[in-house]
Amino acid sequence: MELGIALVGFGNVAQGLARILIRKRDLLTTRYGIIPVVKAVVTGSKGTLWDPSGLDLEAVLDSMADLENLSGVSALPATIDEILKGDEISVVVDTTPTDLVTGEPGLSIIKRAIESGKHVVSSSKGPVSVALPELTDLATRHGVAYRFEGALLSGTPSINLAMEAMAGCDVVKVQGIVNGTTNYILTRMEEGMGYEDALAEAQDRGYAETDPSGDVDGWDAAVKAQIIASVIMGEPISLDQVERRGISEISRSDVLAALDRGNRIKLIAQVERRGRDVVASVSPMELPLDHPLAGVMGATNAITYETDNLKDVTIVGPGAGREETGQALLADLLAIFRERGGLVVRRSA
CATH class of the missing domain: 3.40.50.720 (NAD(P)-binding Rossmann-like Domain)
Incomplete structure (x- = not known):
């Protein structure tokens, strides 16, 4: 047809x-x-x-x-x-x-x-x-x-995964690396670059715009947290209800200090049920190295769904590209x- x-x-x-x-x-x-x-x-x-x-x-x-x-x-x-x-x-x-x-x-x-x-x-x-x-x-x-x-x-099939492949599951919490630009910057900082140099390289590679505020200040991740809340958790919220903090204040010393503690800093979009409410936020978080999102490096995205029937389900894949x-x-x-x-x-x- x-x-x-x-x-x-x-x-x-x-x-x-x-x-x-x-x-x-x-x-x-x-x-x-x-x-x-x-x-x-x-x-x-x-x-x-x-x-x-x-x-x-x-x-x-x-x-x-x-x-x-x-x-x-x-x-x-x-x-x-x-x-x-x-x-x-x-x-x-x-x-x-x-x-x-x-x-x-x-x-x-x-x-x-x-x-x-x-x-x-x-x-x-x-x-x-x-x-x-x-x-x-x-x-x-x-x-x-x-x-x-x-x-x-x-x-990366994140909405279809939650709404179709996991139909029948209650999703109680979602954590995601939903912005490849910031994940790339944090990865390069761990590898030895300062924040400004890592950002400049991300811009040179086309991962970040000339004005990178949408990525590094967390706006892109915040609207994706809003989509998760509204579509996957079934609780429509406005963008201004998403608590937001980006990575612009994270230094290379912060990244290395987290590693010394056995953690890795990632910009995480998090949406969870708290009683009758759904709470959404975006912020840099220290994740234990054995967390499924901690090993996601470079300009890659990933999302973990915490569910009742399947427990934790994580999918990792490209967050950009033609x-x-x-x-x-x-x-x-x-x-x-x-x-x-x-x-x-x-x-x-």
Whole structure:
């Protein structure tokens, strides 16, 4: 069955998905009975590509610097609203940049897609942080799915693991290394670097932005703690309810002193039930070296779920990367197809 896809945003993550779809097209058809066809690519600065018969993804990837001159592509419809009007698109994949204050531009795009009867797969944290209850209610009313596996640990299947593979378990506590940048910095400090040098190296490697405050001050980890509380623990909280402290005040001497005590400092997002409340925090913590998260080094993410039926379950994997995060998008696409029994488009009345 054909699955018509619109990619909204075409940066690293969407390009990673595109490369996976090219490489695994035949396998997706033979194994899952799905023919993924990208019919639209909507960008913020390079315009929109649209072809209802399907875009040549290899040509699109090769022409990133000059999309508007790509041959064989219809110029109309030219806007996301026009693209959403017809039945050609089944799923909108949103990979737009995250704004943790407004949720835009992804929030408006996701709403318009859902209201048009389209499923939505997104890697953007902003809409989840700002408007998760609203978006899930809207999706339910319009009979479509809204999935966002890539918003938590990028390519590592953390939400699907907790909500699907561990269905029936009560999750009572979650601890996670959910920001690869800070984990890389702490690792390099343990290996001999000072904080400023480790941060500069992280920036050189593309792990940290020019303004690294979102990572080192704990904001990225805090919104992920909020997602854990709201989605996995079932207790929606606001971002300002997450107690937050980053790693900018951690020195190399702090790291080495912890090691002398048989511990390792990690920036930990922690969410736990305390009576009827769910409490979320982000802070540097000293973990014993035999803790499952203590040995996670470099720009790697990991999360430990403390449950009633399975006790502790830990998953370790990549927290960034083009195809790694693209895999999270693909997993959500396949989950929608599987859950809907192959019925990918559901029109609202």
